[in-house]
Amino acid sequence: MATIRASCDTCGDVEFAAAQVTVHAPEHSGPGTYTFTCPHCRDRVVRSADRTTIDLLIAAGVQLATSRPPAELAEREHLEVEPITHDDLVAFHRLVEDDAALAAALEGIDDPHPR
Numbered sequence: 001m002a003t004i005r006a007s008c009d010t011c012g013d014v015e016f017a018a019a020q021v022t023v024h025a026p027e028h029s030g031p032g033t034y035t036f037t038c039p040h041c042r043d044r045v046v047r048s049a050d051r052t053t054i055d056l057l058i059a060a061g062v063q064l065a066t067s068r069p070p071a072e073l074a075e076r077e078h079l080e081v082e083p084i085t086h087d088d089l090v091a092f093h094r095l096v097e098d099d100a101a102l103a104a105a106l107e108g109i110d111d112p113h114p115r
């Protein structure tokens with residue numbers, strides 16, 4: 001199995017077997033991270049990596065832990081929601097300052113932990 005060389009923050013350049021590394025990345029494209037335990041100080045090291053590095057690590061026999069983007073990201077793409085503006089923030093600030101309006105707004109929210 002291939003030997004991987006990487007940098008530990010404490011020990012500098014270290015070498016270890018590909019089996020000591022785990023890649024966390026989307027299955028087919030995009031950047032990701034890889035993690036390894038330093039063979040000298042036993043620290044867990046996490047490094048970000050571009051896709052070229054990810055593909056090289058996978059080709060060297062490193063275990064790939066695929067990641068899927070959270071479903072909320074896909075859902076968000078279909079929503080026509082405008083980003084929060086400064087005016088929204090001012091309106092929220094005024095609402096929070098107005099005890100009666102705040103109480104009325106809170107009345108409308110379902111209590112997830114009713115007593």
Ligand SMILES: [Zn+2]
Nearest residue numbers: 008011038041
């Ligand atoms: Zn180290």
